Amino acid sequence: MPKVTEAHRVARRGEILDAAQRVFAAHGYRGSSITQIVKASGLSAGAVYSYYSSKEELFHAVVERTFATRTAAITQVRPDVPRPPGELLGSVIAELGEDIYTIAPQVWAEAAVEPEARAAVAGVFEQFGGLLRAELTEWAMSHPQRAGGDPAAWAARRVPVLVAIIPGFIMQRLTMPGFDQRAFLDALAETFDA
Template sequence: MPKVTAAYREARRDEIIDAALRAFAAKGFQGTSMADVIAETGLSAGAIYGHFAGKKELFAAVAGRVLDSRSTELEAQRGGGEPLPPGQIIATLLDGMRREPFSNVIVQLWAEAAVDDEMRLLVQGVFHRLRETVRARLLEWAAADPRRVDGDPEEWATRLAPVVLGLGPGYMVQRLIVDDFDDEAYLRTLIEALPH
């Protein structure tokens, strides 16, 4: 039997995450079973469980994939030029989220994390990565011209990161449940309202 390479395992894992993203986007977290994910991949149950212990771990991997895409978009938005200001950082993240087929499931993910300790730990890991991404971008902007902020840029970025991230859930929830929510205006106003 040929030896399975790390690259092959990683490609198979990515294939499973892609299929899970489609399944969760179509049916939500509660409505998606592991059988749905298995059917979506066309692989055996053993092939799936060889990479993921269960639905919660798979859901966290999908959320991590979505976060990685947002980090790539932030880098592309900067394009090697000046660091992005705070409003542009969060607007770029949210603009990317609204284009994700998985975006409507994010609110379900938060709700599950609020009542399920295992899910909370998984979501916390993804959220800590997101907060660090935002903190690093804020620090980059503040350090480029320390006169922009009051005090040490590192401390400022650390304080501001959770505040900036707090704007995301408001956007995501309103976008899902408020019929007359103007998401374009929200994103424009973020850019205007935060330091620039």
């Protein structure tokens, strides 16, 4: 029997996660089954179970991959000059990616009832808040008239508010017919940067 390489294992996990993400996006977490994921993957149940032991494990892996990808994308667009709060958050929202719009609300729903999902969401928000806090502190240091005496404290007070805007944006984009993303981003900059 030929030896399975690590590259093959990584590729196979990716295929399974892609299938799971499609199923979760189409049916929601609660409406999805491992059978649907197996079918969508085109693999045998044994192959899927050799990598993931349950729907829950698959969901957590999809969530982790989705948020890690988005965090990496957000980190890569950081310019040399720190941006004011509204512009910073607007650039983050512009980099969210389509996959987040179906996964994030499901994760939030699970976080309300499942401690492991709650811990995962808290970790994402903490990591994301750290990225925002670092850039906002830099911006505040170069704008002392706006930030007062302690740029780090100024940034820390604003981060929870900025982080809370993203779920609101996602839910409006997902549920409101005719939602105008450009107008939202313009208003965001006007609200925080004026």
